[in-house]
Amino acid sequence: MSETMLRLxxxxxxxxxxxxxxxxxxxxxxxxxxxGEMVAxxxxxxxxxxxxxxxxxxxDTPDAGTVEIAGAQMSGLGDRRRTIARRREVGFIYQFHxxxxxxxxxxxxxxxxxxxxxxxxxxxxxxxxLLGRVGVAERAEHxxxxxxxxxxxRVAFCRALANAPRLLLxxxxxxxxxPETSERVFGALVDxxxxxxxxxxxxxxxxELAARMDRVLHLDQGGIAAA
Numbered sequence: 099m100s101e102t103m104l105r106l107x108x109x110x111x112x113x114x115x116x117x118x119x120x121x122x123x124x125x126x127x128x129x130x131x132x133x134g135e136m137v138a139x140x141x142x143x144x145x146x147x148x149x150x151x152x153x154x155x156x157x158d159t160p161d162a163g164t165v166e167i168a169g170a171q172m173s174g175l176g177d178r179r180r181t182i183a184r185r186r187e188v189g190f191i192y193q194f195h196x197x198x199x200x201x202x203x204x205x206x207x208x209x210x211x212x213x214x215x216x217x218x219x220x221x222x223x224x225x226x227x228l229l230g231r232v233g234v235a236e237r238a239e240h241x242x243x244x245x246x247x248x249x250x251x252r253v254a255f256c257r258a259l260a261n262a263p264r265l266l267l268x269x270x271x272x273x274x275x276x277p278e279t280s281e282r283v284f285g286a287l288v289d290x291x292x293x294x295x296x297x298x299x300x301x302x303x304x305x306e307l308a309a310r311m312d313r314v315l316h317l318d319q320g321g322i323a324a325a
Contacts, residue, residue: 102169103265103297104131104154109163111149123149125320127163131297133264136288138308139301141317147301148269150317154299155267156184168264185214189258189296191268191287195250197242203229203253204238210260221260228256231293232286248279252286259290266291266298273303280304 111124123146131137141147152158153165156172164173167187172180197206204225211221229235232252234245242250251271258266271287272280284307291298300311308314316323 101133102130103133103135103167104129104299105164105166106130106150106154107164107166109150109153109160109165111146111153111158111160115161122320124153124160127317127320127322129154129315129322131265131299133297134292134295135313136291136298136300136311138311138314139299139317140303140305140308140314141301145317146320147317151190151267151269151299151301155188155190155265156180185210185261187264189261189263189266191251191254191258191266191271193270193273195242195254197250197253197257199242202239202241203234203245203249206242206253207257207260210257214261216261224260225256228259228290229253231290232256246279247275248283251275251283255283255287255290259294259296262294264296266296266300268298268300270301270303272307280307 106127106129109124109127113121113123127150139147149158153160156165164171166172167183172183175183201209204222207225207228208221211224212218226235226238229238232255234249234252237245237249245253272284275283302308
């Protein structure tokens with residue numbers, strides 16, 4: 099049986115709590131994700147998918163409930179320990195690549211490794227390996243402005259996996275791309291996930307892409323339901 103990489107139990111989140119304009123976003127969310135599993139999170143705009151991803155990735159804290167990553171309890175950790183856990187265990191991909199414009203594609207992947215204590219030579223070797231896996235190794239020395247949208251997003255995928263996380267969280271990773279490029283980039287993402295065996299939770303509006311994942315979860319009215 100595969101190890102559970104992410105488990106949320108009874109997660110609740112309300113913004114402006116205690117005020118007249120309070121918004122209850124998550125209501126007792128339960129969710130689990132196994133190693134090697136690719137799960138789609140489908141939700142209408144404003145349903146709270148970004149909030150859920152931020153809580154799962156330790157960027158935000160729930161009002162109630164618990165978060166476990168790779169069997170370790172993350173709820174109640176201080177900021178420093180949460181930051182360390184996030185760097186080691188979690189990779190993020192967003193709709194917009196957010197690459198650092200002054201650095202090359204390769205440097206964008208090397209930098210998070212250096213911040214995590216990896217030596218320069220090892221960081222460079224991993225960056226080139228990841229770029230090769232998604233078919234853009236020949237663009238390693240180009241800055242983001244010289245890359246196409248699809249190439250930029252593939253570099254962003256590599257950066258998310260730079261520190262070999264065990265959990266990948268993606269928020270509409272192909273939502274800013276045209277259909278043809280989206281298909282190509284999604285294929286590269288699937289290949290990376292399958293090659294590395296990590297657990298991936300991918301929020302998307304694209305039902306065709308969602309159907310190609312192992313499971314589809316729907317977030318609506320603050321709760322989770324399987325397709």
